[in-house]
Amino acid sequence: MPTLPERFFLPSARFRAAYLEPGLAELRRRAAEALELLRSCTVCPRDCGVNRLEDRYAVCKTGRHARVSSFFPHLGEEDCLRGWRGSGTIFFAWCNLKCSFCQNFDISQLGQGRVTSPGELARMMVFLQEQGCHNINFVTPEHVVPQILEALPIAVELGLHLPIVYNTSAYDSMHSLRLLDGIVDIYMPDFKFWDREMSRLYLKAPDYPEVARRVIAEMHRQVGPLKLDERGLAKRGVLLRHLVMPGGVAGSEEIFRWIAREVSVHTYVNIMDQYYPAGRVGVDRRYDTINRRILPDEYAAAVRAAREAGLYRLDVRLPRHPRLVWIPA
Numbered sequence: 001m002p003t004l005p006e007r008f009f010l011p012s013a014r015f016r017a018a019y020l021e022p023g024l025a026e027l028r029r030r031a032a033e034a035l036e037l038l039r040s041c042t043v044c045p046r047d048c049g050v051n052r053l054e055d056r057y058a059v060c061k062t063g064r065h066a067r068v069s070s071f072f073p074h075l076g077e078e079d080c081l082r083g084w085r086g087s088g089t090i091f092f093a094w095c096n097l098k099c100s101f102c103q104n105f106d107i108s109q110l111g112q113g114r115v116t117s118p119g120e121l122a123r124m125m126v127f128l129q130e131q132g133c134h135n136i137n138f139v140t141p142e143h144v145v146p147q148i149l150e151a152l153p154i155a156v157e158l159g160l161h162l163p164i165v166y167n168t169s170a171y172d173s174m175h176s177l178r179l180l181d182g183i184v185d186i187y188m189p190d191f192k193f194w195d196r197e198m199s200r201l202y203l204k205a206p207d208y209p210e211v212a213r214r215v216i217a218e219m220h221r222q223v224g225p226l227k228l229d230e231r232g233l234a235k236r237g238v239l240l241r242h243l244v245m246p247g248g249v250a251g252s253e254e255i256f257r258w259i260a261r262e263v264s265v266h267t268y269v270n271i272m273d274q275y276y277p278a279g280r281v282g283v284d285r286r287y288d289t290i291n292r293r294i295l296p297d298e299y300a301a302a303v304r305a306a307r308e309a310g311l312y313r314l315d316v317r318l319p320r321h322p323r324l325v326w327i328p329a
Helices: 024-036 118-130 142-157 174-180 196-203 208-223 252-263 285-290 296-309
Strands: 066-074 087-092 114-116 136-139 164-168 186-189 234-243 268-272 314-316
Touching: 024 142, 024 174, 066 118, 066 142, 087 118, 114 118, 118 136, 118 142, 142 174, 174 208, 186 208, 196 208, 196 285, 208 234, 208 252, 234 252, 252 268, 252 296, 268 296, 296 314
Parallel strands: 087 136, 136 164, 164 186, 186 234, 234 268, 268 314
Antiparallel strands: 066 087, 066 114
16 A cells, blocks of 8 residues: 555544544434424425425435435445445435436336335444444435434444445535534545536436535535545545546546646545446437447546546556556655
């Protein structure tokens, strides 16, 4: 592992999960405040206004309780998250975006999973900790922040102490992020598209770019650049993901320039190469532009754009090379 500057290094001996600091009373207060957001729902930027406390729902199709698709030690995440025992992922069903190319379409848009009580969700967290996972990784949590906060004090009482990873598409509300301040250790947002019209077409959310910029900046304000321990495990900070798309429709160059200019050149960015046609792509002719895998030159151009923007903590894949992370000594 490369030598890290002090500002990116957080020894295990000095680490304590953020949510353990406020105390149980504050965790319960935040949960109660978050649940009130469900009464006329403003949990995400859709602002649907339905009363989810009465088990009604709109875009996210999730009522009073979260629906969980699966939970397990995930060995396919970034090296700094999966370590050697896996990232303790909890995949939530449904989503507040409608990504036409979603590779988890059965979960995000068909709702595969089961309704889960706060106590069950808390026990899932503790079970993953008992399996030796390095963190608790909430996948697609944007629409279930109140349910997560409701379960968290129960999990703490059961002995939970691992860092929390908030694994999001970055279509979050500032209400939710305010309640998560001092709770989440690692924010892991995607930045999917730069352009409003691309977001309208592929995500059914034309305001996505503005929302993503706003919430990623707030996430960075809360936790700063990603910090690793002496074993190379992520402990606190922002880990940003960007999926390279065919034909450059995601606006990678503009996204990387914005990150370097408005967030930090020290941002840890995973430039992802695993796009493939999924979801409605190949079925609906509107998505023919992205009905292919990306080309090697397209991926190389995205990596080059990131480096030219000044970003250097890059998690990338190059031909005939393992995954590399550039961190100067």
